[in-house]
Amino acid sequence: MQNKYLVIYRQIAEKIQDGEFPPGEKLPSEHELMEAFHASRETIRKALNQLAQNGFIQKVQGKGSIVLDAAKFDFPVSGLVSFKELASSLGNRHVTYVEKLELIEPDKNVQKQLQALPGSKVWKVYRVREIDGEKIIFDKDYLKQMYIDNLTEKICASSIYEYIENELQMKISFAKKEIIVEEPTEEDREYMDLDGYSNVVVVKNYVYFDDASLFQYTESRHRPDKFKFVDFARRTHT
Amino acid sequence: MQNKYLVIYRQIAEKIQDGEFPPGEKLPSEHELMEAFHASRETIRKALNQLAQNGFIQKVQGKGSIVLDAAKFDFPVSGLVSFKELASSLGNRHVTYVEKLELIEPDKNVQKQLQALPGSKVWKVYRVREIDGEKIIFDKDYLKQMYIDNLTEKICASSIYEYIENELQMKISFAKKEIIVEEPTEEDREYMDLDGYSNVVVVKNYVYFDDASLFQYTESRHRPDKFKFVDFARRTHT
DNA sequence: GAGTGGTCTAGACCACTAC
DNA sequence: TAGTGGTCTAGACCACTCA
Numbered sequence: 001m002q003n004k005y006l007v008i009y010r011q012i013a014e015k016i017q018d019g020e021f022p023p024g025e026k027l028p029s030e031h032e033l034m035e036a037f038h039a040s041r042e043t044i045r046k047a048l049n050q051l052a053q054n055g056f057i058q059k060v061q062g063k064g065s066i067v068l069d070a071a072k073f074d075f076p077v078s079g080l081v082s083f084k085e086l087a088s089s090l091g092n093r094h095v096t097y098v099e100k101l102e103l104i105e106p107d108k109n110v111q112k113q114l115q116a117l118p119g120s121k122v123w124k125v126y127r128v129r130e131i132d133g134e135k136i137i138f139d140k141d142y143l144k145q146m147y148i149d150n151l152t153e154k155i156c157a158s159s160i161y162e163y164i165e166n167e168l169q170m171k172i173s174f175a176k177k178e179i180i181v182e183e184p185t186e187e188d189r190e191y192m193d194l195d196g197y198s199n200v201v202v203v204k205n206y207v208y209f210d211d212a213s214l215f216q217y218t219e220s221r222h223r224p225d226k227f228k229f230v231d232f233a234r235r236t237h238t
Numbered sequence: 239m240q241n242k243y244l245v246i247y248r249q250i251a252e253k254i255q256d257g258e259f260p261p262g263e264k265l266p267s268e269h270e271l272m273e274a275f276h277a278s279r280e281t282i283r284k285a286l287n288q289l290a291q292n293g294f295i296q297k298v299q300g301k302g303s304i305v306l307d308a309a310k311f312d313f314p315v316s317g318l319v320s321f322k323e324l325a326s327s328l329g330n331r332h333v334t335y336v337e338k339l340e341l342i343e344p345d346k347n348v349q350k351q352l353q354a355l356p357g358s359k360v361w362k363v364y365r366v367r368e369i370d371g372e373k374i375i376f377d378k379d380y381l382k383q384m385y386i387d388n389l390t391e392k393i394c395a396s397s398i399y400e401y402i403e404n405e406l407q408m409k410i411s412f413a414k415k416e417i418i419v420e421e422p423t424e425e426d427r428e429y430m431d432l433d434g435y436s437n438v439v440v441v442k443n444y445v446y447f448d449d450a451s452l453f454q455y456t457e458s459r460h461r462p463d464k465f466k467f468v469d470f471a472r473r474t475h476t
Numbered sequence: 477g478a479g480t481g482g483t484c485t486a487g488a489c490c491a492c493t494a495c
Numbered sequence: 496t497a498g499t500g501g502t503c504t505a506g507a508c509c510a511c512t513c514a
Contacts, residue, residue, distance in 0.1 A: 003502070029480060040504045042280075045481085055414070058450040061481050062511035066450040176293070179417065181439055181462035199437045199462055201419055212296035212304040224419035224437055229467075241483070267499060278485045283500085299500050300493035 005046035008037050012047065016056050016067055027057060027065040097135075098156045099191060100126035103145060110142050113206075113217040121145040125156050128191050135193045136223040138200075143216045147209070170209055178204040179229060188221055201227040243284035246275050250285065254294050254305055265295060265303040335373075336394045337429060338364035341383060348380050351444075351455040359383040363394050366429050373431045374461040376438075381454045385447070409448035416442040417467060426459055439465040 015021050028036065033044045048065055051057045057065045106114065106122040116122060122142050129137035141160065143151070147170070155163045164170050184192075184200050194200070200221045207216040253259050266274065271282045286303055289295045295303045344352065344360040354360060360380050367375035379398065381389070385408070393401045402408050422430075422438050432438070438459045445454040 005502080031480085042505095043503060046502085048481095058446070059481065060449050060512085062479085062513080063449070064480060064512095068450065177468070179465075179467040181419070181437065181465055199419065201439075208296070211298050211301070212306065227417075227419050229417040230415065243483080269499085280486095281484060284483085286500095297500065298493090299491065300498085302493095302499060 004037075004039060005043050005050070008033075008039060008044065008047035009050045011037075012051060013054075013056055016051075021067045023067050023069040025067050026063070027067060029064060094132075095130040096157050097128040097130065098125070098153045099128055100124060101151065101153055101156060106142065110217065114142055114144060115214055116144060123148065123151050125151070125160070126191070127156060131226070134223075134226075135191065136226045138188060138191045138221040140219040140221070141216060142218070144214075147213075147215050172207060172209060176206040180204075181224070192221070192223060194223060197224055199224050203229070242275075242277060243281050243288070246271075246277065246282065246285040247288045249275075250289060251292075251294055254289075259305045261305050261307040263305050264301070265305060267302060332370075333368040334395050335366040335368065336363070336391045337366055338362060339389065339391055339394060344380065348455065352380055352382060353452055354382060361386065361389050363389070363398070364429070365394060369464070372461075372464075373429065374464045376426060376429045376459040378457040378459070379454060380456070382452075385451075385453050410445055414444040418442075419462070430459070430461060432461060435461055435463070437462050441467075 012021070012027070021027055027033070027048075030041055030044050030048070033039075033048075034041055037044065048057065048059060051065075052059050055068060057067055059065050102124045103121050104124045105119075106116055110116070110122060111118070114122065123145055125139075125141040125143070127139040127141070128135050129139065131137075143160070148164070148168070151160075161172060165172060180202050181199050182202050183198065184194055188194060188200050192200075201224055203218075203220040203222065205216070205218040205220065206214060207218065208214050250259070250265070259265060265271070265286075268279055268282050268286070271277075271286075272279055275282065286295065286297060289303075290297055293306060295305055297303050340362045341359050342362045343357075344354055348354070348360060349356070352360065361383055363377075363379040363381070365377045365379070366373050367377065369375075381398070386402070386406070389398075399410060403410060418440050419437050420440050421436065422432055426432060426438050430438075439462055441456075441458040441460065443454070443456040443458065444452060445456065446452050
């Protein structure tokens with residue numbers, strides 16, 4: 001069995017999505033939820049905090065928990081957007097091409113980004129994402145070899161994340177994201193269908209494992225017309 | 239006095255920034271922190287969770303709380319980036335020009351974005367942000383009038399947020415953010431120094447009050463070369 | 477004043493890491 | 496086995512909203 005508060009979280013989230021708790025209405029009070037789920041107040045509150053963090057509800061002191069219009073918020077639950085999540089949420093036909101798969105000694109820049117030890121090796125993966133026949137995303141991944149002995153084309157073509165989490169049983173914990181806009185490089189023009197576009201959107205990702213070790217640096221380069229990033233800026237009053 | 243867990247949060251955060259707890263090292267255990275701060279374990283854990291959320295530490299079960307390299311993470315604490323925060327963090331010379339300040343009946347699009355009632359009026363504010371002599375940000379704000387009777391040029395020129403939070407004593411709670419790239423409109427070219435740039439980065443913001451009422455829709459339009467967005471994708475394992 | 481959520485406590489048991 | 500963080504409980508008091 002799972003964590004109690006996560007079970008409660010999912011059950012309430014489901015009811016919100018099913019319209020059983022409609023937007024604008026109030027959720028039952030914490031006391032009522034305690035009885036309904038046979039849980040202590042802190043456990044209920046943990047579930048509600050998760051719901052608030054993920055944009056399902058907003059808690060108002062003295063009033064209650066107000067259901068937000070969750071249907072409008074179609075962002076991925078995790079916040080870490082991998083291509084697979086992205087593409088399946090679009091529901092479109094998509095293909096991944098693995099253009100490069102090498103084990104390299106990183107240059108100074110990559111070494112610095114990855115905080116890699118001198119002499120250690122790094123996987124360099126170039127992947128191009130095609131959606132509806134157009135190559136619109138170009139992913140440059142650098143992964144520390146010390147965590148992954150064997151990286152095949154097949155793995156890269158599906159999902160490196162899934163391989164790591166399911167096969168290697170390591171948990172990816174969080175990423176720092178940085179979004180900037182650049183002029184296309186030679187590489188960009190080579191691998192993507194850039195036509196006349198004079199900019200690419202670059203999403204830099206620093207991915208950590210659960211034990212706080214940095215293991216991957218990714219540059220995801222997007223054609224500007226297809227780029228979209230959605231985020232909640234939750235403000236925990238400080 | 240403030241909340242105990244926030245006080246503890248700030249004290250530990252300070253020590254991390256001062257290097258008293260260096261990156262890579264472990265924080266004292268929760269039990270030790272309990273004694274040091276004369277607090278219960280749950281209170282300590284609340285403080286530590288805040289630290290983890292804001293990228294100061296990462297908690298690892300069975301091991302402890304590992305200090306991350308916080309110096310690298312220069313993002314604003316709040317996550318809601320207002321121009322004032324942005325500019326002061328850049329430390330540069332900046333000016334705000336209020337180009338428009340009108341009370342209008344919103345068109346259908348704005349009405350929908352703001353979920354405004356038919357017949358209700360909306361403040362329309364155009365502001366241009368100049369940094370180091372260049373006009374690089376163009377903010378289009380739409381605010382529901384029902385919350386703000388009187389909006390002056392002076393208020394718009396400094397910070398609408400500060401006015402609302404300090405003068406009106408209303409708390410802004412969170413925003414949904416959406417980032418896309420567009421071709422410049424006539425307006426963009428009119429108000430910004432766009433030179434040859436063929437794209438603008440558009441940040442759409444939906445801003446709510448603490449009581450879950452939507453009150454503002456903002457489009458912040460940036461010249462691509464000066465745009466930068468930083469974010470943590472905290473992954474609360476679901 | 478009744479009801480709501482926010483904070484804090486003390487104590488229990490579990491899961492994981494290290495040695 | 497000892498020490499760590501993760502979950503859960505029961506109960507207390509406070510701050511806020513609303514009739």
